Amino acid sequence: MRFTLHILFYSIMLILFTILGFTLFRSGEIMPLKGYNEKVERPEFKMTDWFSGAYQSQMDKRTQSKFGFRSVFIRLKNQLDYSFFDEIHAQDVVEGKSGYLYAEIYIKAYKGEKFIGNEYDTIEKTISNYTFYRQQLLEQQVDFIDFNDWFLQIKDTSQYALYPKNGIHWSHYADCLVADSLLNYIEGYQKVDVPDIVWTGIQTKTKPKFRDNDLEESMNLLKNKTKCFNSGR
Amino acid sequence: MMGWVIFKIESLEVALTYYQKLFAFNFSSIQWQSEKEFYFVLIVAVFFAFFNLIPKFGKAIYQQIFYTSYSNQLHIIMTALSIFLFVLCLASLAGSGFNPFIYFRF
Numbered sequence: 001m002r003f004t005l006h007i008l009f010y011s012i013m014l015i016l017f018t019i020l021g022f023t024l025f026r027s028g029e030i031m032p033l034k035g036y037n038e039k040v041e042r043p044e045f046k047m048t049d050w051f052s053g054a055y056q057s058q059m060d061k062r063t064q065s066k067f068g069f070r071s072v073f074i075r076l077k078n079q080l081d082y083s084f085f086d087e088i089h090a091q092d093v094v095e096g097k098s099g100y101l102y103a104e105i106y107i108k109a110y111k112g113e114k115f116i117g118n119e120y121d122t123i124e125k126t127i128s129n130y131t132f133y134r135q136q137l138l139e140q141q142v143d144f145i146d147f148n149d150w151f152l153q154i155k156d157t158s159q160y161a162l163y164p165k166n167g168i169h170w171s172h173y174a175d176c177l178v179a180d181s182l183l184n185y186i187e188g189y190q191k192v193d194v195p196d197i198v199w200t201g202i203q204t205k206t207k208p209k210f211r212d213n214d215l216e217e218s219m220n221l222l223k224n225k226t227k228c229f230n231s232g233r
Numbered sequence: 234m235m236g237w238v239i240f241k242i243e244s245l246e247v248a249l250t251y252y253q254k255l256f257a258f259n260f261s262s263i264q265w266q267s268e269k270e271f272y273f274v275l276i277v278a279v280f281f282a283f284f285n286l287i288p289k290f291g292k293a294i295y296q297q298i299f300y301t302s303y304s305n306q307l308h309i310i311m312t313a314l315s316i317f318l319f320v321l322c323l324a325s326l327a328g329s330g331f332n333p334f335i336y337f338r339f
Binding site: 005011012015019053064073074076077078080081087089 | 270305308309312316319321323324325327
């Protein structure tokens with residue numbers, strides 16, 4: 001019994017001293033957090049700050065931002081909240097149907113809440129910037145390519161995902177389609193020869209590349225979400 | 234609970250406002266990011282606050298945890314549980330930006 005208690009006691013001490021040691025002597029961060037992370041400076045000691053409590057408050061923030069394995073613990077908290085409560089700790093990121101991640105600002109833009117309009121305009125408030133600009137460009141006979149409209153048309157037949165489940169932007173595949181189409185359009189329209197994009201093949205991997213996972217990365221989870229693309233598209 | 238308000242808040246005016254808010258019973262301004270988390274925390278809090286009142290079951294748990302000699306096996310289980318809860322607490326503190334260790338401010 002006594003031996004077991006000693007083992008357990010030293011196990012707990014080992015955990016605590018590992019955290020302390022890592023706080024004091026670490027050279028890098030384990031599983032560093034993605035996104036913006038404000039550095040908290042060590043406060044300069046002044047008697048006035050000491051008695052007003054400002055020094056302690058700043059030191060408190062500093063200590064909390066520097067303790068060992070902080071990023072691992074934050075990821076653990078984010079993971080638990082996401083797995084058990086569907087909570088996402090990333091600014092303005094929400095999860096929609098089939099696990100797709102979205103930035104809230106784009107949903108608001110789509111719904112018309114971000115319509116810039118102007119004070120003399122009587123157009124219905126629920127119109128989105130996209131609809132408005134599209135209408136105006138058509139009416140003013142301005143040449144444009146509407147990739148959104150094209151993507152909506154081909155989304156059911158596209159072999160690969162045009163929007164990744166865990167990214168905020170078009171997928172890298174869609175980027176390439178857009179670049180290719182844009183160059184061809186300019187070439188045809190301007191009657192000039194521009195460098196072509198050469199497709200040497202498409203690599204398919206389960207692990208997302210480039211920006212196809214940027215929203216998920218901002219969630220700072222311990223473990224990646226299970227699927228980043230729906231099968232087929 | 235009343236005493237903690239005075240212990241934590243440095244200004245008497247703010248403390249009085251806090252007391253008023255405690256008894257305002259206005260829940261409209263409380264925002265939880267997730268309803269699931271709210272109900273989970275509520276159920277866990279209610280259970281641990283009142284489980285001792287449940288006849289037989291509550292007393293039995295209470296006796297078992299506080300007044301029974303632990304076997305080696307139970308020591309290991311309780312230690313593992315304590316470490317698990319300790320890690321959860323660290324994760325919660327790290328993720329919330331809130332430091333409950335207010336003595337550091339004095």
